Each structure stands twice: as structure tokens, then as C-alpha cells.
Amino acid sequence: MKRRSFIKKAGLTAGASIIAPYILPSGRLFAATGTRKANHVVLCLFAGGVRSLESHKFANGTYGNLMPYTFNGGVENLNGVDVGSALGSPSGQTLQQQGTLFSNMKMKNGPTGHYNGHATLMTGVYTDTNLNINANPQYPTVFELYRKHNSPSMSALNAWWVSNSLGPYPQLNYSTDPNYGANYGANHIQPLSFIYSGYNSIYTSGNSPLNSQSDPIRSLRGFCDNNFSKNFASNSGVVNTAEDKQLLESFIQENFNKAVSGQLEDPWALGPDIYNGDMYTIYFAEEIIKEFQPELLVVNMQDVDAAHDDTTSYLNNLKRADYALSHLWQTIQNTPGMENTILIAAPEHGRNLESNGVVDDYGREGTDHTGDDMSREVFCMMLGHQTDTFVNSSLSVNADCETIDIVPTIADILGFNNDIPGQLSGRVLNEAFN
């Protein structure tokens, strides 16, 4: 063997021996500094402030089990809460039977407002920021931590934030932290405005010659940009590569076509009248999962917040959210490429013990979320793919835990927790893993 050839082969062998231990069965590399428990995490923020008495502690409440797809305990039929008949009953195991339930999770600090609850769940840091401020969070989001510290770094197509509404929520895809920011942010979409009702404003039918990646347009725009000193990219939010933008545009166009042709009116074949914003939002999160198999996706539901002034709607929407969460888990399990996924579901905060005095048509009293002990009580459900052995099934954990524990848990699952030492004060929810 010639000397040069020997050195080349020896180098390749040495390199392979270093890299090989970090190659997953799927063939991709993962973080060198931490072992992954799974390759995908889906976090569902459930669902606009849910009181423990109507969720995991229903046995102490007055309405019974309103979440039969999630919790063990049968189905309640209440006057005016009639959505359940269209949604049916679970034919298989409840989510509780399939996963680990943390029944003593609390949002210990900060105002129990929607923005605060979301920011806490998505940054792992309690915030005192006032309600509904339209600003990016101060601390890096889980998307930025993932995209910056995962090795190899992942494109924005691997990180998604699917929100039920606008207001302050679009800003939760990246922070103002100078060490992170938009370059590590997630793709955000609010499908109710963008796809379902907004297509009129930006939808173009048919194949357009105005393809931003075509040679003539790249030449023309490239020349214009080369003769101008400033770059809008620094102000354009999350940045996708040119190739990824093509994929995104194609995906958007496909869904616009579905919206125009009415295919999105009853996507789960339940009858068009049954859907609320939460169900459409979850449906669209599922479409993203099927299309891109992202490694990290966060989706929220918010329609149970009707509880402020219409408790019967709150109860109906809770049933819808319960069904949607179960549907999301089924879709994850049935999507090729999403094997090895962990689903985490938790409300951003609870609701007050005492009513606010607003009575609905059925005589039920409304509830706010203003920081009493019950408004800080939430649950956390964690599920592993059926072929996984990582997440315990049928386990209920009574140990104290907090909503700030979810981000370090995601970091641990995706293998980059060791790369962010001291940044997060929460703990990993290890009880869920066997």
C-alpha cells in the first residue's frame, strides 16, 4: 500500500471510529454531549387555562370526567355539554393508560396570565411581564436552545410553533436574548388566520412564473441586493434556507388549494359544525408533522378560556381539546418518520377555585385565573411512542414539579441538556422515563 493511500485510509478509519458511536439507527448524527431519549418532541399547551377540578382532579369537582380520551374514569353527560356525542368515546386506551401523568405540577411564580404561562412553558423561566404584551420573551425559547445547542445544528424546518391565535403569541418563536434570537427561532404559523381565513389576501391560484428561486429572478434580485448596503433579512423574523423556503411555499400553496376547495371544513370527518379553533389548530399541526416530521413542535389550544363568562362552552371546548389531543397522539403514532416521539401536554395555568359570579344560560358560574392556589395547579401528561420503552405507561407521579421543568425535560430528551449548564433552574422530569 502506498504511503498516501495508507494515511488516507487510516484517517477515514479513525474518523469513522469517532463518529460511529453517535449514529442512530436512522442514520443521523445526534448531539455528542448527550444521549437522546427520542428524536422528536411535540409539546401541546392545553388549552387556555384548565382548572384541576375539571381535568386530572375531576373526582373532587362537580362535573365528572370531561376528558375521557385523556383520563381514566368514564364519560360524563351534562346538560348543554352535548359535543361529546359527536366526539364519541375512546375505543382504546386513554392517554393516561399509555403514558405518565404528573398530577402535582404547579406554575409557582409569576402572574397566571396566558402570555406568562406560555412564556414560562416555552422558556423554562418564570416571567413577571405584564399580560398580553406584544414582545418577544427575554429568555431564550426552547426552540433557540434546541437549534443552537443541538449538534449538528438543525434547520428552522425542524422547529415549529403553531399558535391558536395572534396577539402576543407569534413572538414566542424566538427571544430578544442577544446570544440567540431569530437565527435560532422556530417557524411560526397561526393557521386560522393564515390558511383558513387569510388565503383570500395572499393566495394565488395555479403555477406562477414568479418563482423566487428561478434563475432570472435570482439574477435580477441578486443584482439589486448587491447594490444596496442594507439587508432586510435581519428584520425578517425566522430565516429559512432558499431550499426550505421552496418546501414551505409548496406546503402553503397545497393548503391554500385545500382551503379554497373546501377540504379543510371537516378534516376529521366529524361534521363541520363540531370544530372550534383548537381542533383546526391541532389539525394543522398534524399536517406539519406529516409533511416535515419536525424534531420539535409546540402547539397550543386556547378555546377553554371561554370559562370567564360561559362555563358551558368551557366544558364543551374541554371535551373538544381532549379529543384533539388524543387525535394528535394518534397522528404522531401513524406518521412515518415520527417514530421515537415524545408528546408532552400541559395547561399553561389553571383557574381559580372561586367563581367570578358570571352565570351562563345553564346556571353555571364562570372562573378567572388570577393567581390563587388552584389557578397555579396544572397537570402534565407525557407519552412515548408505542415502540418506545423510554416513557412509563400507566404511571401517576405525585412528586412536586413545576411548569419550568418542561424545557429542561425537552433538552434532556433531545440530548442537549448538558450544553446549557446553569441556564435553567427547572429539573428534568425523570420519573417519566424507565
Place this chain on the structure above:
Amino acid sequence: MKTAIYTFFCLAVLVLSSCSNDDPYFLFEVDNVEVQQSDADKNRLKTDIEFVSIAYNDLYGSNIPQNQLEEIITSYKSFGDKSLVIELIIKKFILDESSDIPNLLRVSRESVESFVVEAYEKLYNRTPNAFEKWHMTELIMDNTIIDAEMIYFSMMTSNEYRYY
């Protein structure tokens, strides 16, 4: 030394006169807009509403209806990659049959140059410098596939169009 001072003086007179006397002054539908000579002063990023309103005005020659503006801004806020949303918005405007984009006449080099100058003045609010005018004209003449819509789309999704 005298020669140098004289040369400098002549050049100064030429430059000043060329800059100050014959600047074109265009009247757009909504506001008076003075066409500039260079992009050097464009430091301010258009707000989202300004961007959409100006783009509509540049293509339709009228103010955007309030409800349409609100719908577009809602869509803009609903997607994280703003550069992609901008492309979708501009594409929608340009492909709309009622938008007003001049024809690109390829009958002579002068007609293409005229289109380029007009596009720069309308969209960038300035005249192209000699190199820009020459290069854009070359690009267009060398690529017969390039049409007026492509030129407008490229310029309206470029960095300069986001600033004023």
C-alpha cells in the same frame, strides 16, 4: 497648483449643476415623492403597514382599501418567515389583472433602458446609476424569458424596497 484649483472648480460646477437643476419630480397618486439620485439615504425600514400600502399604491395607483390592508397584515403576522410572506403578497398583487405594470417593449435597447429607468423611479424612488441601468438592461436583453412581472417582483422583494 493653479491648474489643479481650476480643474477642481470646473468639476465642482459640473457636479453641482447636474445634481441641482434637472432632478425629475414625480407626482404619484397619494403623495408628492421626489425622485432621489442614490440609495445612500435609505436608512429607515418601512413598517409592515407602510410596506403593504406603498406596494399596493405602486401597483394599483390608488390607496389600498382598509379591509384589504387589515386582511393582508393579519396574514403577515400569522407566519414567521416574513420574507416568504412578502413574496406571497407581492406575487398576489402583481398577478392580479387589475394591477398596473407597464409593458416591457423589447423593440430596441432604448426601450428596455426606458423600462428600467421607469421601474427604478417608481419602485426605488430614485434614478438608476449608469452601471445599474446598463447591467439591468443587459440582463433583460440577454434573457428573453424575463418579463415585466419578473422585474417588478424581483425589485419589490429586494432589500432596497423595504427601506425608504
